[in-house]
Amino acid sequence: MSSAIELRGVQVDLLVQRHGFQSIKEYMVSLGGKRLLERKRVLHDIDLEVRRGECFGLVGRNGSGKSTLLRVLAGIIEPTAGMITVHGRVAPMLALGVGLEPELTGRENVDLCAALLGLGRADIERTHAFTRSFSGLAAAELDMQVKRYSTGMAARLGFSIATACDPDILLIDEVLAVGDVAFQQQCYRRIAELKQAGCTIVFVSHSLGEVQRICDRAACVEAGTVVKVGNTHEVGLHYHALLGITDQA
Amino acid sequence: MNTAPAERLVIRREHLPMLGRVAWKNVRLRYKSSLFGFLWTLFNPLLFLLIFLFIFSRAFPQVANYPVFALTGLILWSFFATTSGHIMGSLVENAPVLRSIAVPPLVFPLSQLLAGVFNLLLSLLPFAAILWWFGWRPSAVTLLVLPAVGLFAVFVYGVSLALCALNVLFRDIGLLWSALLPALFYLTPVAYPPDLVPDDLRWVAAMNPLYHFTALAREVLYLGRLPDAGQWITTAGIALIALLGGTAVFNLLRRSFIANY
Numbered sequence: 406m407s408s409a410i411e412l413r414g415v416q417v418d419l420l421v422q423r424h425g426f427q428s429i430k431e432y433m434v435s436l437g438g439k440r441l442l443e444r445k446r447v448l449h450d451i452d453l454e455v456r457r458g459e460c461f462g463l464v465g466r467n468g469s470g471k472s473t474l475l476r477v478l479a480g481i482i483e484p485t486a487g488m489i490t491v492h493g494r495v496a497p498m499l500a501l502g503v504g505l506e507p508e509l510t511g512r513e514n515v516d517l518c519a520a521l522l523g524l525g526r527a528d529i530e531r532t533h534a535f536t537r538s539f540s541g542l543a544a545a546e547l548d549m550q551v552k553r554y555s556t557g558m559a560a561r562l563g564f565s566i567a568t569a570c571d572p573d574i575l576l577i578d579e580v581l582a583v584g585d586v587a588f589q590q591q592c593y594r595r596i597a598e599l600k601q602a603g604c605t606i607v608f609v610s611h612s613l614g615e616v617q618r619i620c621d622r623a624a625c626v627e628a629g630t631v632v633k634v635g636n637t638h639e640v641g642l643h644y645h646a647l648l649g650i651t652d653q654a
Numbered sequence: 655m656n657t658a659p660a661e662r663l664v665i666r667r668e669h670l671p672m673l674g675r676v677a678w679k680n681v682r683l684r685y686k687s688s689l690f691g692f693l694w695t696l697f698n699p700l701l702f703l704l705i706f707l708f709i710f711s712r713a714f715p716q717v718a719n720y721p722v723f724a725l726t727g728l729i730l731w732s733f734f735a736t737t738s739g740h741i742m743g744s745l746v747e748n749a750p751v752l753r754s755i756a757v758p759p760l761v762f763p764l765s766q767l768l769a770g771v772f773n774l775l776l777s778l779l780p781f782a783a784i785l786w787w788f789g790w791r792p793s794a795v796t797l798l799v800l801p802a803v804g805l806f807a808v809f810v811y812g813v814s815l816a817l818c819a820l821n822v823l824f825r826d827i828g829l830l831w832s833a834l835l836p837a838l839f840y841l842t843p844v845a846y847p848p849d850l851v852p853d854d855l856r857w858v859a860a861m862n863p864l865y866h867f868t869a870l871a872r873e874v875l876y877l878g879r880l881p882d883a884g885q886w887i888t889t890a891g892i893a894l895i896a897l898l899g900g901t902a903v904f905n906l907l908r909r910s911f912i913a914n915y
Contacts, residue, residue: 420910420914421913421914422824422913441823442823445913479754481753495756497754497755497756499754506679508683509683517675520675521675521676521751521757523672523756
């Protein structure tokens with residue numbers, strides 16, 4: 406089976422501005438000897454392969470680096486070292502409703518967000534059509550300014566835009582927590598539908614239950630590196646051991 | 655299709671539709687939900703003009719047709735003050751997008767520049783009407799306002815790009831800039847004629863890049879004269895240095911953006 410995503414020895418160092426004005430002062434006083442930005446290693450030695458068409462889970466504690474890893478996959482963060490290959494068009498869903506402009510209407514936001522996602526003219530039209538059918542928003546609601554939307558409505562719009570154009574790879578970061586239960590189920594159905602159509606999915610969560618429910622394989626991230634890759638059961642045991650939970654699963 | 659993610663954060667031709675869409679959003683949002691909309695673009699310079707007329711028109715009797723003199727300076731200044739502010743805040747304001755979608759960061763400052771230039775060009779028409787009312791008449795030379803504005807826009811973009819990148823790391827830059835702007839306004843001969851500065855201090859005034867752009871715009875609009883080659887070379891040189899410097903600062907700091915938005 407061919408791979409959708411391949412990472413070899415990926416390392417990510419972030420440059421963090423830590424101390425505000427103090428750091429400028431220290432920098433000046435030390436005549437440039439001290440660093441203005443602190444280099445922080447967030448990910449290191451990551452080798453990972455996500456196969457085409459599978460649903461891959463990423464679990465790990467808060468701050469373990471799983472969201473950063475997802476950003477690397479999305480192309481938002483460039484690795485400091487190592488190699489990454491991504492085959493196909495990536496649809497990032499790292500937060501729902503990102504890029505929505507409150508002052509614009511739902512329809513205008515489809516144009517804007519689709520453009521930000523790098524979609525072409527034909528795909529923008531498809532996004533409009535999909536939003537009309539999937540989001541459950543009435544035509545009048547789509548002509549309303551998004552600032553008048555409820556959180557749930559904005560989430561519906563955001564999810565529709567993100568998943569409209571049958572991406573090759575879908576990256577999801579615990580975004581499904583918003584919206585009502587009915588909509589969540591609709592989202593899971595859409596994800597299953599995309600998977601059926603051959604879409605590769607990377608799903609980040611710290612809820613092991615969800616990962617085990619929808620993923621084929623998973624990896625556990627701890628302290629900036631992948632400590633375990635395998636089926637969701639094995640990874641779940643490893644993750645629970647890390648958390649100090651003993652279970653009979 | 656096979657893209658290494660790293661390539662996606664650098665702006666390329668394929669990003670043009672995205673750039674256009676974001677710029678258009680900026681244009682539309684600037685005065686959305688405001689009663690007078692686009693008129694606000696004119697309001698600020700006109701308010702200043704009124705104050706100038708009230709205070710300065712008798713102070714500088716040597717300046718022929720003072721309203722036209724002041725307004726040509728004010729149009730440039732107003733573009734500089736608004737656009738630099740918009741560009742400077744563009745990365746920080748769009749932090750949620752930049753943290754969640756692989757959009758080249760440069761899209762945001764660049765789209766603010768485009769929106770600012772669009773707004774300026776649009777405002778030139780009503781300003782022309784106002785200038786006409788004060789007795790100004792266009793000529794063939796007037797068309798040179800376009801390359802002059804173009805050079806000025808490149809300069810504003812370069813300076814603001816550096817500020818924008820620095821502002822991600824140190825929010826003080828934004829605060830510092832709003833404190834510096836009024837000082838810069840008085841340093842630049844907007845309200846007063848440049849020859850008011852004593853001859854032996856003229857070189858200090860000339861250190862201010864805005865001095866040269868104001869002079870160029872006045873040559874074209876106010877005096878209706880063909881600017882000499884020296885003026886074009888000076889302003890083009892300043893614009894180029896600003897662009898290269900701003901781009902260099904931006905690229906130097908680009909990798910640190912993601913952790914500090």
